[in-house]
Amino acid sequence: MLDPIISARGVNVFYGDSQALFDIELDVLPNKVTALIGPSGCGKSTFLRSINRMNDLIPVCRFEGELTLSGQDIYDKSVDVVALRAQVGMVFQKPNPFPKSIFENVAYGLRIHKMCTAKSELQDRVEWSLKSAGLWEEVSHRLDEPGNSLSGGQQQRLCIARAIAVQPKVVLMDEPCSALDPIATAVIEDLIDSLRKDYTIIIVTHSMQQAARISQRTAFFHLGKLVEFGETKTIFTTPKDERTQNYITGRIG
Amino acid sequence: METPHIVKKFDKNLDKIKSVILEMGALVARQLEDASEVLFAYDKKEVRRITELDLMINGFHKDVHSRAEILIVRRQPMAFDLRATLAPIEVARELERVGDYAKTMAAFAETFDESPPASEHIALINEMSAAVLVMLGDVLQAYLTGDIELAANVRAQDLSVDILNDKIRDSATKMAGDSTHDAKACIYVILVAQKLERVGDHITNVSRYINQVYTGDDLKRSL
Numbered sequence: 135m136l137d138p139i140i141s142a143r144g145v146n147v148f149y150g151d152s153q154a155l156f157d158i159e160l161d162v163l164p165n166k167v168t169a170l171i172g173p174s175g176c177g178k179s180t181f182l183r184s185i186n187r188m189n190d191l192i193p194v195c196r197f198e199g200e201l202t203l204s205g206q207d208i209y210d211k212s213v214d215v216v217a218l219r220a221q222v223g224m225v226f227q228k229p230n231p232f233p234k235s236i237f238e239n240v241a242y243g244l245r246i247h248k249m250c251t252a253k254s255e256l257q258d259r260v261e262w263s264l265k266s267a268g269l270w271e272e273v274s275h276r277l278d279e280p281g282n283s284l285s286g287g288q289q290q291r292l293c294i295a296r297a298i299a300v301q302p303k304v305v306l307m308d309e310p311c312s313a314l315d316p317i318a319t320a321v322i323e324d325l326i327d328s329l330r331k332d333y334t335i336i337i338v339t340h341s342m343q344q345a346a347r348i349s350q351r352t353a354f355f356h357l358g359k360l361v362e363f364g365e366t367k368t369i370f371t372t373p374k375d376e377r378t379q380n381y382i383t384g385r386i387g
Numbered sequence: 388m389e390t391p392h393i394v395k396k397f398d399k400n401l402d403k404i405k406s407v408i409l410e411m412g413a414l415v416a417r418q419l420e421d422a423s424e425v426l427f428a429y430d431k432k433e434v435r436r437i438t439e440l441d442l443m444i445n446g447f448h449k450d451v452h453s454r455a456e457i458l459i460v461r462r463q464p465m466a467f468d469l470r471a472t473l474a475p476i477e478v479a480r481e482l483e484r485v486g487d488y489a490k491t492m493a494a495f496a497e498t499f500d501e502s503p504p505a506s507e508h509i510a511l512i513n514e515m516s517a518a519v520l521v522m523l524g525d526v527l528q529a530y531l532t533g534d535i536e537l538a539a540n541v542r543a544q545d546l547s548v549d550i551l552n553d554k555i556r557d558s559a560t561k562m563a564g565d566s567t568h569d570a571k572a573c574i575y576v577i578l579v580a581q582k583l584e585r586v587g588d589h590i591t592n593v594s595r596y597i598n599q600v601y602t603g604d605d606l607k608r609s610l
Binding site for chain 1: 390391392393394397462463464465466467468469470603
């Protein structure tokens with residue numbers, strides 16, 4: 135058994151008086167795709183955003199419990215949140231390239247984190263990132279064009295290139311294909327599968343089929359609780375909990 | 388599954404597949420019963436009628452396959468729903484094979500008319516036919532109600548069918564070597580017993596698929 139890269143122990147998250155997550159205990163294994171599924175409002179996105187402390191941006195949000203990345207407490211006061219987000223990248227539901235060129239979109243994080251000093255090093259890293267995201271062939275001749283001139287699927291791959299440019303340990307994905315057509319979705323899914331050899335990926339998805347296709351482990355959340363977590367094949371064929379069974383078969387009211 | 392699906396049509400489509408299977412099962416049971424009756428009371432027209440039922444049974448098989456395929460494409464079922472959608476394809480295939488054996492048995496009637504078997508063999512074959520018909524009735528009931536205990540009971544019943552097959556084989560083999568008996572009749576008795584034994588096996592497979600739908604356990608794979 136691999137050592138977990140992320141461990142959640144007794145995680146509770148509150149938005150003001152309302153509790154969004156209840157006592158979550160979950161280990162994410164390295165170089166696996168872990169899918170978080172569940173009905174809207176079940177807490178899966180809240181959990182995802184807790185991992186790179188995106189919830190810190192919400193004033194009423196309060197976190198309790200322990201969440202570690204490679205054994206280090208993510209919520210420890212000494213943690214530099216900017217540095218944390220370099221280790222835990224994020225790709226959002228809607229592609230959100232910066233209003234900059236394709237090159238600058240990828241170079242941005244590298245500059246912020248001072249990861250490349252020489253210009254040639256920066257260029258090499260941008261090229262590597264775009265190649266890893268399967269976008270290089272399509273954009274190598276127009277790196278100076280605006281990032282938002284690309285198609286939706288290309289923009290999402292640009293965001294993935296931007297996330298992996300700083301070589302994070304973990305990439306969080308919040309419904310990354312929900313705004314994409316089936317072909318662009320298939321390209322992203324294929325990319326996720328190839329990226330997992332270098333990164334740990336945690337993905338929130340509303341598509342059961344997508345979770346079944348791309349993940350190795352699946353966690354089912356319901357009403358803020360982690361109901362069931364295990365091998366994806368088991369979750370989608372012989373789930374143990376009736377609530378999981380009812381949700382994945384479309385029998386939840 | 389007690390909790391209704393959000394998409395009512397999904398449950399309706401699953402129910403429809405189940406009803407087609409039950410209709411097919413009833414037809415196969417009738418074909419098997421008729422084949423057992425005609426076996427030692429040859430009637431050319433009846434044999435032809437039983438043989439022609441095969442076309443209808445094959446039609447049911449194709450219908451089940453097509454309905455399950457459409458359901459998978461439209462709904463991408465998971466877990467119980469996936470098993471409940473896939474199992475009918477396997478069950479229909481098993482029933483179709485039972486129908487094939489019934490057809491073959493009916494075709495043996497002409498041979499028995501020309502070479503009558505020993506009365507004790509007729510009695511044993513009838514006993515075996517009755518046993519597999521009970522198994523078939525029980526397995527269809529288990530499929531209708533999702534009764535996995537009844538399905539398990541069907542698997543247990545197969546043992547007595549196997550014992551009867553051994554008994555008939557040993558007796559007919561011995562009798563075939565005896566010049567006072569018709570060797571051809573003895574050989575065909577063995578063949579009929581073999582067909583009925585295979586029928587029992589296919590019904591047993593159906594019972595395993597029923598168990599798999601409701602428990603997720605693949606009994607065939609664990610054998």
